[in-house]
């Protein structure tokens with residue numbers, strides 16, 4: 190089958206990690222794409238990514254600065270991995286050019302941004318996939334099978350709490366700047382996607398939010414080890430960022446979430462934690478509960494039924510006999526009932542990004558809608574902003590519908606104003 194000419198737009202950390210995903214597909218004879226170009230507003234970054242791709246894909250993509258140049262190089266599909274504030278405008282521009290699009294989460298930096306994309310692409314037959322990778326982890330697929338198969342009984346309660354980071358920079362400076370996407374929004378849109386993936390639509394929330402660490406420190410700028418460098422691809426850009434800067438984005442969020450089903454969720458994300466880094470996620474039902482490891486950790490689930498019977502790892506599989514991963518996941522992870530157990534973060538990360546690409550390629554060829562499209566991406570940011578809007582307002586009850594229709598949106602006003610000036 191002829192390969193689909195593809196460009197990666199945004200050659201930073203995630204652009205590089207996406208290319209690693211393509212390389213996994215290539216290695217396994219599953220790559221539907223031909224990476225013809227890599228783009229970035231910073232030419233040096235595009236050159237670095239092109240060099241890395243040449244080594245892994247056997248062909249050096251051409252470097253370029255924008256979508257029109259990429260199209261002239263034969264591109265018919267783009268993968269947008271820029272900083273969040275350009276996602277909606279670049280996706281709209283790409284679709285206007287007739288290109289199929291995969292865009293990293295968040296689908297828009299604000300609800301208004303995502304709505305403007307929706308308006309711009311209304312009536313188009315182009316594919317728009319939002320690259321949400323966490324739900325594709327085989328471990329999360331298994332959790333979903335446990336819930337949908339009734340193994341937990343009636344789902345009643347979702348819990349997630351995580352903490353870490355202290356006063357150190359999380360990956361990059363923009364993750365601490367409100368107008369660029371703070372860390373609560375950057376990480377939170379993954380987690381809100383997971384909440385609705387597991388438990389269906391959320392209806393309302395209330396929350397408290399804080400900016401605890403008003404100054405953040407970047408150890409990489411002074412030759413130290415970076416506090417966070419997922420995939421090992423951020424070192425060079427972190428070294429060029431300031432050693433110390435003022436944070437404008439909140440860094441801790443504590444929320445309660447009501448789901449339309451009647452289930453309730455409790456969510457705590459403390460990115461200013463000075464104790465041990467922590468993680469807990471679980472879903473509790475009328476028959477049992479499942480403890481879920483951190484996404485991409487390769488650690489096993491722990492399921493307890495009726496308070497006594499505990500199953501871990503592959504012991505869970507007989508309880509969900511119909512559980513079957515999609516073809517690409519099965520091929521990459523080693524079988525239709527495979528798990529990610531025992532794999533390290535970098536491997537799981539690459540394989541999940543490979544699965545995103547496999548699905549994008551298959552949607553382009555069959556002209557079908559991807560699992561996470563504009564609507565799902567929009568709901569994920571709406572639930573995240575609902576918590577943040579509530580937190581910013583001191584804990585009022587905020588409905589997801591009011592955030593989606595922009596009746597509630599004070600927290601996002603300054604972000605929209607900043608984007609309008611660019």
Ligand SMILES: NC(=O)c1ccc[n+]([C@@H]2O[C@H](COP(=O)([O-])OP(=O)(O)OC[C@H]3O[C@@H](n4cnc5c(N)ncnc54)[C@H](O)[C@@H]3O)[C@@H](O)[C@H]2O)c1
Pocket residue numbers: 198199200201202203204228229230231234254270271272273275293294295320321322360361375426
């Ligand atoms: N799914 C995940 O697990 C995951 C992980 C990390 C990041 N992300 C997402 O990926 C996106 C990128 O994050 P990152 O960590 O790679 O950031 P980054 O800062 O490392 O890279 C962003 C790149 O975009 C480039 N860029 C900015 N504006 C551009 C434009 N208009 N046209 C072309 N290039 C432009 C920058 O020069 C930079 O090279 C974010 O939306 C982030 O939320 C997702």
